[in-house]
Amino acid sequence: MRTASRFLIVIIFLGVVLGGIFGYKFYQFDQMEEQSSQPQPPAKISATTARAESWTPELKAVGSVEAINGIRVANEVPGVVETISFESGDEVNKGDVLIRLDAAIDEAALRTRRAEAQLAEQEFARVSDLLPKRAVSQSQYDEVKANFDAARARVNEAEAQLSKKVIRAPFDGKLGLRLIDQGEYIGTGTAIVEINMLNPIYVDYTLSEKDLSKVARDYDVVATVAAVPERTFEGRVSAINTSVNPQTRTVRIRATLENEDNLLRPGMFATISTRQPEDREVITVPRTAISYNTYGDFVFVVAENDDGELIVNRRTVQTGNTRDGRVAVTDGLEDGEQVVSKGLLRLRAGQRVEIQDDSDKPAEASE
Numbered sequence: 273m274r275t276a277s278r279f280l281i282v283i284i285f286l287g288v289v290l291g292g293i294f295g296y297k298f299y300q301f302d303q304m305e306e307q308s309s310q311p312q313p314p315a316k317i318s319a320t321t322a323r324a325e326s327w328t329p330e331l332k333a334v335g336s337v338e339a340i341n342g343i344r345v346a347n348e349v350p351g352v353v354e355t356i357s358f359e360s361g362d363e364v365n366k367g368d369v370l371i372r373l374d375a376a377i378d379e380a381a382l383r384t385r386r387a388e389a390q391l392a393e394q395e396f397a398r399v400s401d402l403l404p405k406r407a408v409s410q411s412q413y414d415e416v417k418a419n420f421d422a423a424r425a426r427v428n429e430a431e432a433q434l435s436k437k438v439i440r441a442p443f444d445g446k447l448g449l450r451l452i453d454q455g456e457y458i459g460t461g462t463a464i465v466e467i468n469m470l471n472p473i474y475v476d477y478t479l480s481e482k483d484l485s486k487v488a489r490d491y492d493v494v495a496t497v498a499a500v501p502e503r504t505f506e507g508r509v510s511a512i513n514t515s516v517n518p519q520t521r522t523v524r525i526r527a528t529l530e531n532e533d534n535l536l537r538p539g540m541f542a543t544i545s546t547r548q549p550e551d552r553e554v555i556t557v558p559r560t561a562i563s564y565n566t567y568g569d570f571v572f573v574v575a576e577n578d579d580g581e582l583i584v585n586r587r588t589v590q591t592g593n594t595r596d597g598r599v600a601v602t603d604g605l606e607d608g609e610q611v612v613s614k615g616l617l618r619l620r621a622g623q624r625v626e627i628q629d630d631s632d633k634p635a636e637a638s639e
Contacts, residue, residue, distance in 0.1 A: 314582070314624040318614035319574055322557050324607040327600060329548040330593060331486060333525075335477025337497070337540040339468040340528075341443050344451075345370060349436045350459045353452055358465065360449045364441040371452070371464060375437035382430040385423070392416075392423035445469040446534065468538055471531040472507070477544050478522040487512065492547045493527040497540045505529045505536060509546065554592065554600040561613045562591060562599050571605065572612040572619050574627070584612060586621040 351373030358370050399416040402408045448466035452458055475495050479487060491509045507529035516523050527544065529536065536542075563570050569591050572584040589604030605611070612619065619625070 314626040316628040317612050317625045319627045320613040322605045322609045324553050325556050326551045327554050328551050330545040333477040333544045337536050338474040339538040342468040344463040344466050346461050353456050362447045366443045368441045370439045373437040378434040385427045385430040389423035389427045392420040396420040470534045472528050473531040473536050475527050475542050481516045481521045494545045495542045497542050500535050555605050556598040558613050559599050561611045563616050574610040582625050
C-alpha cells in the first residue's frame with residue numbers, strides 16, 4: 273500500500289513538471305507567431321543617385337617598362353683591365369671612357385706599322401721622282417705604290433685594334449653594377465656593366481584584337497607602377513605592331529613615357545590606360561553601389577510601392593571602367609535613379625527601406 277502511494281506521488285510530480293514544460297513551450301510558440309505576424313521594420317540604408325558624367329574612354333592593360341636603349345657593355349678583344357673610369361650607378365654620356373685594357377703590345381705593333389709606312393712613303397716618293405725621267409718602269413712604280421698603300425692600311429688596322437682596348441659608353445644613359453675588377457683578365461665578350469637610357473622610356477603592352485580600332489599613334493597614355501603608387505606617368509602611343517599574335521589574338525603596343533626623375537626602370541610591371549581623344553557621356557554610381565556576382569552584377573534601385581513606402585528592387589546592370597571610386601554603368605540604369613550605396617548584403621528584393629544617409633546631399637551642400 274505504501275509503495276503504491278509513493279508511485280502515485282511520483283506520477284503526479286512528473287505530470288506537473290512535464291505540464292509546466294509543455295505550457296512554457298506553447299507560450300513561446302504563441303509569442304513567436306505573434307511577432308512573425310507583425311510587419312518587419314524598414315532596413316536603414318545609404319542611398320545615392322546615378323548621374324551622367326563626361327568620361328574620356330580608355331582601355332586598360334598591363335605591360336612592362338623597357339629602355340629605349342639598354343645593353344650590357346662588352347669588350348671586342350681580350351685583355352687585362354688596366355683602369356676603370358666609372359662607378360656603379362654613374363650617369364654617362366656617349367663616348368665617355370668606361371675601362372682601358374692593357375695595350376702595350378698593340379702600341380708597339382702600331383709603332384712598327386707606322387715605321388713601315390714611313391719607309392714605304394719614302395720609297396714611293398723616290399720612285400715617283402724617277403718615273404718621269406724613265407729611270408724606273410711603270411710596273412716598278414705600281415709595285416712601290418701598292419706597298420705604300422698596304423703599309424698605310426696596316427697602320428689603320430693597328431690603330432683600330434688599339435682603339436678597341438678602350439671601351440666607351442655607346443650612348444647617354446645610367447650605368448648599373450660594375451661586373452669586372454681592375455687587373456682582371458677578361459675574354460672577348462665579357463659583360464662589363466649594364467647601361468640603360470631611362471629618359472624617355474618605353475612601356476610595352478598588349479590589347480585584344482577587338483580593341484585595335486580604338487587605339488592609334490599619339491593617343492594619350494597614363495601608366496602606374498607598384499614601386500611608385502602615388503605617381504602617374506604620362507606619354508603617348510609611339511608604335512603599334514603590324515601583326516596580331518595568332519595564339520593570344522592580341523596586338524603589341526608601345527608607348528613612350530617621360531621619366532625625368534628616373535623612377536621608371538626596365539622590367540617594371542605597369543598598368544596602362546590608353547585614352548581615346550573624344551569624351552562620351554556615361555551613367556556612373558559609386559563602386560560600393562555595385563554588387564559583383566558570378567552570374568551578373570546588380571544594384572538595388574530605390575522605388576515607392578503602391579502604399580507610398582520606399583522599397584528596393586534588384587536590377588542587373590552591365591558595368592564598364594572604374595575611375596576615382598565610381599563605376600560606369602553601360603546598361604541597366606538611367607540618369608537620376610536612386611540606388612543603395614551601402615548595406616547591400618542584408619537586403620532582398622521588395623524589402624521596405626528607410627534612407628538614413630543620402631550621399632548626394634553633402635556634395636550639393638558643398639557646391
